[in-house]
Amino acid sequence: MNIVIIGGVAAGAKAAAKIKRLLPNSNVTIYTDDTHVSYSACGLPYYIEGSFSDYRSLLVRSVEEFKVSGIDVYLNTRADKILPQQHQVLVSTNNDAKLVKYDKLIIATGARPYIPDIIGVNDFDNIYTLRKIEDGIKIREKMLQSAHATIVGSGFIGLELLEAFTKNGLSVDVIERNDRLIKAFDPDMSEHIRTRLESIEQRTFRFHTSENVIEITGNDRIAHTVKTQSGKEIHTDMIILCVGVVPNSELAKDAGIEIGKTGAIKVNKLMQTSIEDIYACGDCCEENHIVSGQDVWVPLGSTANKEGRCAALNAAGQYTVFEGVLGSIVSRCLNTTMAMTGLNETSAKEAGYTPVSTIISKPDMVAYMPNVGDITLKVIADKVTGLLLGGQAIGSFGADKRINSLATALLAHMTVNDFKNNDLTYSPPYSTTIDPLLDAMNILCTKITKHC
Amino acid sequence: MNIVIIGGVAAGAKAAAKIKRLLPNSNVTIYTDDTHVSYSACGLPYYIEGSFSDYRSLLVRSVEEFKVSGIDVYLNTRADKILPQQHQVLVSTNNDAKLVKYDKLIIATGARPYIPDIIGVNDFDNIYTLRKIEDGIKIREKMLQSAHATIVGSGFIGLELLEAFTKNGLSVDVIERNDRLIKAFDPDMSEHIRTRLESIEQRTFRFHTSENVIEITGNDRIAHTVKTQSGKEIHTDMIILCVGVVPNSELAKDAGIEIGKTGAIKVNKLMQTSIEDIYACGDCCEENHIVSGQDVWVPLGSTANKEGRCAALNAAGQYTVFEGVLGSIVSRCLNTTMAMTGLNETSAKEAGYTPVSTIISKPDMVAYMPNVGDITLKVIADKVTGLLLGGQAIGSFGADKRINSLATALLAHMTVNDFKNNDLTYSPPYSTTIDPLLDAMNILCTKITKHC
Numbered sequence: 001m002n003i004v005i006i007g008g009v010a011a012g013a014k015a016a017a018k019i020k021r022l023l024p025n026s027n028v029t030i031y032t033d034d035t036h037v038s039y040s041a042c043g044l045p046y047y048i049e050g051s052f053s054d055y056r057s058l059l060v061r062s063v064e065e066f067k068v069s070g071i072d073v074y075l076n077t078r079a080d081k082i083l084p085q086q087h088q089v090l091v092s093t094n095n096d097a098k099l100v101k102y103d104k105l106i107i108a109t110g111a112r113p114y115i116p117d118i119i120g121v122n123d124f125d126n127i128y129t130l131r132k133i134e135d136g137i138k139i140r141e142k143m144l145q146s147a148h149a150t151i152v153g154s155g156f157i158g159l160e161l162l163e164a165f166t167k168n169g170l171s172v173d174v175i176e177r178n179d180r181l182i183k184a185f186d187p188d189m190s191e192h193i194r195t196r197l198e199s200i201e202q203r204t205f206r207f208h209t210s211e212n213v214i215e216i217t218g219n220d221r222i223a224h225t226v227k228t229q230s231g232k233e234i235h236t237d238m239i240i241l242c243v244g245v246v247p248n249s250e251l252a253k254d255a256g257i258e259i260g261k262t263g264a265i266k267v268n269k270l271m272q273t274s275i276e277d278i279y280a281c282g283d284c285c286e287e288n289h290i291v292s293g294q295d296v297w298v299p300l301g302s303t304a305n306k307e308g309r310c311a312a313l314n315a316a317g318q319y320t321v322f323e324g325v326l327g328s329i330v331s332r333c334l335n336t337t338m339a340m341t342g343l344n345e346t347s348a349k350e351a352g353y354t355p356v357s358t359i360i361s362k363p364d365m366v367a368y369m370p371n372v373g374d375i376t377l378k379v380i381a382d383k384v385t386g387l388l389l390g391g392q393a394i395g396s397f398g399a400d401k402r403i404n405s406l407a408t409a410l411l412a413h414m415t416v417n418d419f420k421n422n423d424l425t426y427s428p429p430y431s432t433t434i435d436p437l438l439d440a441m442n443i444l445c446t447k448i449t450k451h452c
Numbered sequence: 453m454n455i456v457i458i459g460g461v462a463a464g465a466k467a468a469a470k471i472k473r474l475l476p477n478s479n480v481t482i483y484t485d486d487t488h489v490s491y492s493a494c495g496l497p498y499y500i501e502g503s504f505s506d507y508r509s510l511l512v513r514s515v516e517e518f519k520v521s522g523i524d525v526y527l528n529t530r531a532d533k534i535l536p537q538q539h540q541v542l543v544s545t546n547n548d549a550k551l552v553k554y555d556k557l558i559i560a561t562g563a564r565p566y567i568p569d570i571i572g573v574n575d576f577d578n579i580y581t582l583r584k585i586e587d588g589i590k591i592r593e594k595m596l597q598s599a600h601a602t603i604v605g606s607g608f609i610g611l612e613l614l615e616a617f618t619k620n621g622l623s624v625d626v627i628e629r630n631d632r633l634i635k636a637f638d639p640d641m642s643e644h645i646r647t648r649l650e651s652i653e654q655r656t657f658r659f660h661t662s663e664n665v666i667e668i669t670g671n672d673r674i675a676h677t678v679k680t681q682s683g684k685e686i687h688t689d690m691i692i693l694c695v696g697v698v699p700n701s702e703l704a705k706d707a708g709i710e711i712g713k714t715g716a717i718k719v720n721k722l723m724q725t726s727i728e729d730i731y732a733c734g735d736c737c738e739e740n741h742i743v744s745g746q747d748v749w750v751p752l753g754s755t756a757n758k759e760g761r762c763a764a765l766n767a768a769g770q771y772t773v774f775e776g777v778l779g780s781i782v783s784r785c786l787n788t789t790m791a792m793t794g795l796n797e798t799s800a801k802e803a804g805y806t807p808v809s810t811i812i813s814k815p816d817m818v819a820y821m822p823n824v825g826d827i828t829l830k831v832i833a834d835k836v837t838g839l840l841l842g843g844q845a846i847g848s849f850g851a852d853k854r855i856n857s858l859a860t861a862l863l864a865h866m867t868v869n870d871f872k873n874n875d876l877t878y879s880p881p882y883s884t885t886i887d888p889l890l891d892a893m894n895i896l897c898t899k900i901t902k903h904c
Contacts, residue, residue: 010885043818043880057820290875302878305885309894310873322873330877339877366495368509401853404876405860411874412864421762421774422863423742424856425782425791426754428495433462433757442761 001026003315004089004102006079006251010301011282012108013038013061014308015315016071019106022316028071029100031091033078036133037063042301044136045157048143049164055137079109082255084275104277104315107257107265108308109248111283111299116152116243120216124223127216127239130157139240143168146237150174150226152213153242154181159197159333161240162205166334172205173234175226177243179210184329186344188359189392192376196336196394208232245299247284260286262297269321271311279315281307288324291342291389291410292351298327327390328407330400339400341407342390348380356383358443362436364398366428375399379406379416379440386415386448391440398430402437416444453478455767456541456554458531458703462753463734464560465490465513466760467767468523471558474768480523481552483543485530488585489515494753496588497609500595501616507589531561534707536727556729556767559709559717560760561700563735563751568604568695572668576675579668579691582609591692595620598689602626602678604665605694606633611649611785613692614657618786624657625686627678629695631662636781638796640811641844644828648788648846660684697751699736712738714749721773723763731767733759740776743794743841743862744803750779779842780859782852791852793859794842800832808835810895814888816850818880827851831858831868831892838867838900843892850882854889868896 003019005012008030020028030037038061047055063073074091081090088099113129115121128139139161143149149165151158154176165172174181180190181197194207212229216239226234247264258274260266264286271279283299285307303325310322330339348355357380364373373396380389391406393399409419420441426433434442455471457464460482472480482489490513499507515525526543533542540551565581567573580591591613595601601617603610606628617624626633632642633649646659664681668691678686699716710726712718716738723731735751737759755777762774780793800807809832816825825848832841843858845851861871872893878885886894 040818040820040880040885042878042885043820046821046880051822052820300878302885302887303875306873306890326875328875328877330879330882332879332881337882341875341877366492368492368495368504369498370503397849398853400877400882401850401856404853404857407875407877408857408860408866408871409864411870412861412866414860414864418863419860421758423755423778423780423793423859425780425793425852425859426494426752427782427784428492428498429784430782430789430852433492433494433754435754438758 001103002101003028003104003106004100005030005106005108006032006089007108007110007282007284008032008037008073009034009039009041009110010304011308011311012106014305015106015108015281015312016066017061017069018309018312019316020069020071022312022318024070030066030071030073031077031079031089032073032075034132035075037061037066037073037075039133040301041131044130045160045164047136048140048161049167055133058133079251082251082278084255084278087277102277104279106311106315107252107273107278107280107284108282109251109284111245111247113241114244114246115241116213118213118216120218120223123221124216124218125221126223126237127241129241130161142238143170146170148172148236150234150236150239151242152239153244154207155242155244156182156329156331158242160331161242163333166204170204173236174205174207175211175213175228176207176209177212181207181209182338184340184344185338185392186346186378189376189378189394192394193336193338197334200334245283247297247299249284252280252284260295262286262295264297266295269323270314271307271322272314279311281311290324290326292347294351296325296327298325300329326407326410328403330403335396336394337397337399338394339403340390340392341403342388342410343380344390344392345380348389353389354383355380355389356444356447357381358440358447360436360440360443362432362439364396365430366432369428373397375402375436377402377436377440379437379444381416381444381448383448386417388414388416388419402435405437416441416448420445453555454553455480455556455558456552457482457558457560458484458541459560459562459734459736460484460489460525461486461491461493461562462756463760463763464558466757467558467560467733467764468518469513469521470761470764471768472521472523474764474770476522482518482523482525483529483531483541484525484527486584487527489513489518489525489527491585492753493583496582497612497616499588500592500613501619507585510585531703534703534730536707536730539729554729556731558763558767559704559725559730559732559736560734561703561736563697563699565693566696566698567693568665570665570668572670572675575673576668576670577673578675578689579693581693582613594690595622598622600624600688602686602688602691603694604691605696606659607694607696608634608781608783610694612783613694615785618656622656625688626657626659627663627665627680628659628661629664633659633661634790636792636796637790637844638798638830641828641830641846644846645788645790649786652786697735699749699751701736704732704736712747714738714747716749718747721775722766722771723759723774724766731763733763742776742778744799746803748777748779750777752781778859778862780855782855787848788846789849789851790846791855792842792844793855794840794862795832796842796844797832800841805841806835807832807841808896808899809833810892810899812888812892812895814884814891816848817882818884821880825849827854827888829854829888829892831889831896833868833896833900835900838869840866840868840871854887857889868893868900872897
């Protein structure tokens with residue numbers, strides 16, 4: 001049995017390792033146009049920051065390690081065309097091309113950075129995106145010689161790089177076309193993130209929201225000025241584009257595989273595409289949102305691993321389902337933890353709910369303890385049914401832990417009333433006597449009289 | 453309307469504050485034989501340790517603050533007898549006694565330390581238990597003049613005091629009659645706690661398990677030697693008895709109120725006792741265990757607060773239920789976090805389940821990050837149905853967060869299969885790509901073939 005896997009960062013690498021264990025006699029081959037296989041892309045901001053010195057710490061399994069497990073990996077090898085009828089894939093390097101046979105094909109082509117339409121965006125060598133190992137190496141090298149960086153986009157990666165750059169002594173301007181940072185958060189919580197970050201003493205960064213970059217200028221392939229729509233001119237040493245990613249779904253689309261409305265590959269809960277014997281997993285495919293029941297595209301490394309595992313099990317003939325995602329995310333920027341799960345108020349309304357919410361600000365442990373931190377927690381529920389819909393947390397290191405408890409509640413379709421007396425652990429170094437989550441539930445209960 | 457509350461530490465104080473807000477025109481009175489009201493008893497080990505300098509940080513609301521809210525508090529006042537027929541309580545101080553009328557009575561008499569049957573246990577002034585504010589003050593004063601302490605009992609409070617004493621430079625012997633530390637944990641996890649604590653370099657403490665104290669000797673009311681059954685003689689400056697607590701249920705029993713088989717007051721989910729207009733809450737009453745459905749007695753401050761609130765709401769005529777507890781606990785000893793929820797293997801068998809379990813040891817975040825910690829996690833499920841039953845976590849600071857996610861799953865009666873693809877947040881500073889909880893679920897799935 002020939003198992004061909006296209007792509008090998010997270011989902012593809014996981015699928016390969018799993019299926020080889022399940023079917024030791026099969027031929028498992030990974031083709032990837034990347035220079036590396038099986039690595040932690042989520043760790044690149046921390047490599048750039050200098051949290052560890054060798055980028056090879058990010059490598060999970062090397063080509064040689066795959067080889068020892070009986071898996072062949074072809075780096076720098078593009079998959080140009082899938083021929084479903086013939087069960088073949090056309091792959092090529094810069095020197096060669098060949099057709100490879102598959103019995104089961106797993107597409108794990110991932111996503112790529114979106115390049116915004118800015119004059120000059122392709123003209124300079126010091127404009128970067130962050131996706132692959134070599135991107136991280138180049139950005140770190142340039143950062144070490146720079147005094148100023150411009151980050152375009154204030155999503156999670158933009159703010160992680162803000163941390164990396166400021167910790168390395170750079171002055172940073174962040175330009176965001178929306179009216180707030182991290183638009184996955186509700187406006188009130190985005191505002192809280194901004195206030196918290198801007199309260200840092202002697203900060204060396206500035207946020208420019210509702211601001212579009214219209215032109216980048218420079219000389220000799222070195223950009224030095226970023227011009228915005230409102231007329232600002234920012235002189236800079238390097239520019240990072242962090243304005244989102246797009247799924248690498250063109251190969252699948254070209255093969256006649258159904259693409260979802262999000263633009264990513266449509267799969268069922270077995271990770272099967274619309275064409276027999278072809279599976280997809282990871283950042284290239286969309287998921288079911290467990291709360292809304294809608295198709296969403298939330299490309300994340302943790303999900304990619306689970307989907308890779310699920311695709312492998314099903315491709316190997318073992319039935320297992322991946323129910324979907326909650327959109328759970330955590331990210332850190334300069335001692336601010338930002339975490340969320342489920343629907344925000346906007347997506348809750350779009351899904352047909354009547355969201356009601358509360359925001360609690362509290363210490364993250366009993367206030368008399370040393371090193372007490374803070375947490376601002378928002379919980380959202382449906383006013384009609386009391387169903388929990390989502391939550392967002394901002395604060396010191398423990399803020400994310402509440403989001404994981406809430407994610408579990410969302411997975412179980414719990415109501416506010418189901419949750420409100422949850423027996424969460426308590427001890428002064430770990431939580432307040434009544435955890436912020438339970439405070440939020442009690443307040444929500446008074447707002448949802450009927451089902452509470 | 454006269455609301456009388458007996459006891460005012462956590463449940464009583466919470467009930468008083470809540471009912472006064474619900475019924476502002478009622479007379480709310482707290483009678484307590486304690487010298488303080490409304491305080492964080494769980495914080496006493498950290499006061500002793502010196503995490504904060506003024507014991508008054510532990511006080512949540514003072515008598516004066518209650519007075520401002522319209523609540524009368526009588527300290528040093530015993531409730532000697534409840535007369536349910538007459539709706540009266542006999543209360544007394546050292547100088548006086550009176551009968552007080554109630555329309556609703558809330559019993560929140562708490563628990564008291566169990567005093568083991570040891571020769572000499574009542575004969576010396578440097579033998580302590582830790583329950584009340586003045587206990588904490590006395591222990592801290594004595595600790596500051598001591599070089600050696602003996603802790604009898606290795607439960608959570610015993611180990612919290614071990615931390616306090618060793619951080620203050622004392623040499624400590626811990627004597628435990630069971631064959632392991634913290635018997636709420638399964639033996640394998642208890643062993644792990646011991647190994648972790650004993651691996652501390654230059655430690656100044658020793659554990660003696662399977663060892664009974666049979667006699668304490670000394671002179672002039674100062675104990676100086678602890679003698680054990682096996683013949684050990686430990687010379688010491690102070691002795692702390694941490695061998696558990698017993699519910700203060702005698703007053704209720706004397707009034708004809710039904711006592712549960714645990715020895716604590718039996719209440720229904722509205723916190724009503726067997727006698728009309730009398731409620732009980734906090735450490736003096738037992739609870740329903742949400743996983744096993746059995747009556748249990750798990751006296752904890754967080755539960756006391758929830759029960760106090762529930763009793764107040766129902767006494768005020770607003771219907772609300774407290775479904776019960778999961779036995780969730782977290783405690784810290786010298787950078788070791790110990791947390792648990794639900795049933796352990798022993799209690800799972802007692803409840804009629806067929807427990808199957810797995811233990812995972814992993815870093816608590818991606819291993820290339822600085823300050824990476826560790827977590828050892830045990831998850832227990834029912835082999836027949838796949839129902840999640842409980843879990844235990846030991847490790848660095850983030851270990852407890854997994855237990856809260858698991859507690860939420862227990863509250864929702866989730867199975868291993870329901871949980872195994874839970875969308876928990878991931879980012880390198882916060883978790884491994886596949887969280888230890890999900891690793892555990894995947895392994896359990898392979899052990900529970902039918903329902904996974």
